[in-house]
Amino acid sequence: xxxxxxxxxxDLIDRIRRRVLVRDDVLLGIGDDAAVLQVPTGxxxxxxxxxxxxxxxxxxxxxxxxxxxxxxxVNLSDLAAMGAEPAWCTxxxxxxxxxxxxxxxxxxxxxxxAHAHRVALVGGDTTRGPLSISVTVHGFVAPGRALRRDxxxxxxxxWVSGTLGDAAAALAQxxxxxxxxxxxxxxxxxxxxxxxxxRALADVAHACIDVxxxxxxxxxxxxxxxxxxxxxxxxxxxxxxxxxxxxxGDARHAMQAGGGDDYExxxxxxTELRDEVERAARDAATPxxxxxxxxxxxxxxxxxxxxxxxxxxxxxxxxxx
Amino acid sequence: xxxxxxxxxxDLIDRIRRRVLVRDDVLLGIGDDAAVLQVPTGxxxxxxxxxxxxxxxxxxxxxxxxxxxxxxxVNLSDLAAMGAEPAWCTxxxxxxxxxxxxxxxxxxxxxxxAHAHRVALVGGDTTRGPLSISVTVHGFVAPGRALRRDxxxxxxxxWVSGTLGDAAAALAQxxxxxxxxxxxxxxxxxxxxxxxxxRALADVAHACIDVxxxxxxxxxxxxxxxxxxxxxxxxxxxxxxxxxxxxxGDARHAMQAGGGDDYExxxxxxTELRDEVERAARDAATPxxxxxxxxxxxxxxxxxxxxxxxxxxxxxxxxxx
Numbered sequence: 001x002x003x004x005x006x007x008x009x010x011d012l013i014d015r016i017r018r019r020v021l022v023r024d025d026v027l028l029g030i031g032d033d034a035a036v037l038q039v040p041t042g043x044x045x046x047x048x049x050x051x052x053x054x055x056x057x058x059x060x061x062x063x064x065x066x067x068x069x070x071x072x073x074v075n076l077s078d079l080a081a082m083g084a085e086p087a088w089c090t091x092x093x094x095x096x097x098x099x100x101x102x103x104x105x106x107x108x109x110x111x112x113x114a115h116a117h118r119v120a121l122v123g124g125d126t127t128r129g130p131l132s133i134s135v136t137v138h139g140f141v142a143p144g145r146a147l148r149r150d151x152x153x154x155x156x157x158x159w160v161s162g163t164l165g166d167a168a169a170a171l172a173q174x175x176x177x178x179x180x181x182x183x184x185x186x187x188x189x190x191x192x193x194x195x196x197x198x199r200a201l202a203d204v205a206h207a208c209i210d211v212x213x214x215x216x217x218x219x220x221x222x223x224x225x226x227x228x229x230x231x232x233x234x235x236x237x238x239x240x241x242x243x244x245x246x247x248x249g250d251a252r253h254a255m256q257a258g259g260g261d262d263y264e265x266x267x268x269x270x271t272e273l274r275d276e277v278e279r280a281a282r283d284a285a286t287p288x289x290x291x292x293x294x295x296x297x298x299x300x301x302x303x304x305x306x307x308x309x310x311x312x313x314x315x316x317x318x319x320x321x
Numbered sequence: 322x323x324x325x326x327x328x329x330x331x332d333l334i335d336r337i338r339r340r341v342l343v344r345d346d347v348l349l350g351i352g353d354d355a356a357v358l359q360v361p362t363g364x365x366x367x368x369x370x371x372x373x374x375x376x377x378x379x380x381x382x383x384x385x386x387x388x389x390x391x392x393x394x395v396n397l398s399d400l401a402a403m404g405a406e407p408a409w410c411t412x413x414x415x416x417x418x419x420x421x422x423x424x425x426x427x428x429x430x431x432x433x434x435a436h437a438h439r440v441a442l443v444g445g446d447t448t449r450g451p452l453s454i455s456v457t458v459h460g461f462v463a464p465g466r467a468l469r470r471d472x473x474x475x476x477x478x479x480w481v482s483g484t485l486g487d488a489a490a491a492l493a494q495x496x497x498x499x500x501x502x503x504x505x506x507x508x509x510x511x512x513x514x515x516x517x518x519x520r521a522l523a524d525v526a527h528a529c530i531d532v533x534x535x536x537x538x539x540x541x542x543x544x545x546x547x548x549x550x551x552x553x554x555x556x557x558x559x560x561x562x563x564x565x566x567x568x569x570g571d572a573r574h575a576m577q578a579g580g581g582d583d584y585e586x587x588x589x590x591x592t593e594l595r596d597e598v599e600r601a602a603r604d605a606a607t608p609x610x611x612x613x614x615x616x617x618x619x620x621x622x623x624x625x626x627x628x629x630x631x632x633x634x635x636x637x638x639x640x641x642x
Contacts, residue, residue: 049411138368139355
């Protein structure tokens, strides 16, 4: 019986195939050498790829369903930051051993989020190796409508969605070994890709990026790509009640300005379109906050916070440093 | 100076970006949250994803350039098996540490093959973790022209391209610690994706698959998907001079029939189209051999070799078993 319980690679694939969403534009899905897909006439294809590794991108004791959710969420967040409509994904899963219970849990989280955004899993592979999840997501955008990093203009408002610093706070509680607040933990484990907001902003915003490395680090990417600077007011950064209860003063500010993994959208828009931005936010049921302005570039410290130059080295998550 | 030599994640990305191919249908490439791409009007998108892990898919001492080549080759081979024209890829690279020399070597091999097939690298990510390479490739095919696994018909000839067993022979020499034949080793480390043949067969062949798990295992996938059986003649399996020199008799036959990693195409076509198959092979400058026939299904042993049932458990590479 032990042998029968050990699922083969093909059983794993069948296990996945039985649970995926059906879409008319998937002409051939899981089970062949490749998927065959139909991009709608007159739309551009948007593609992003992100990997999560155990111990690097999530604590080893993270629940499989949360790992599944997050692996897709960080990718959908990239589509959100482009203003794109999600459609399909592929999943490359490296597992130390075949484990049906782990896989079922992983799929619970992955497919819950996929179904919520009508994303079909169309292919990928399962391999033996240290736990690692590589996802590639595909979506659509109207020609010329993608929200790029290089489109910020001097005079634009800088906006951010949701609240900042929650994921960093959850990670700090985990590192300190103190009781983890459930809200903060959910923000770390189950980030919300801001798909509806991104799509609503496609006709309103100039530049956009998702906050994965930390607000200031990500805003610095926008400034560098656009050849501009930014001035941010620290007290305008949005916080959750849970963050305010758990951390205050400098610790809280550092998490809001520098903590990664929030997957909110940071975007710029003309000051004349403040009403339109707020309408887009209402339509997407996603709060937004105006946190600063785009100014002339001031290299090498493009982003200034409360008038002081911000050192890119100080905060923001970057691999290999 | 040690600090300066340690490349950051963004330096790595810049290092990659400087070397990639430019294509007109890449509207936005590496450097934003996602790529924006233009699929030609009237064509379907074909997508495949495959991962290579160190120690599982290649020996730890494999040269970085060979790892780069193979990571893309196994993916392009999936496009070849669909009869698709390659266009773009994403690369998710997990590295234990930042290492510019390793990365440059890896890119040498990866981009040499990418440029040969006019494939543009359009995105991906670099993360810290055990060495692992996840690639997703994108290509195009005319509607209804993809070569599927489920399209084999009773009476079809079974064909295979190139030679079989070379990669398995190289792996056997590596495991036995004997001197490795250079030709066999190149077949293992630098497989040739049969893109030109796949495209030439798109209007000729019925079913097609690439030989990654081993000829008989892969042909069994075709039989299962198509609801048919196959009869193969062992002596018709093509071999290289190098394989014949290094191994003979049963060892050679086992490698040809069961060895994985050859990345040749196994396909079926109507007996009336033998001339057309041979013309496609000449046009693609790729030898093909006729090795058997598709017959009525004979579950559970769909594939018979020289009249004997072949046990799927006996040969063929499968993870998690």
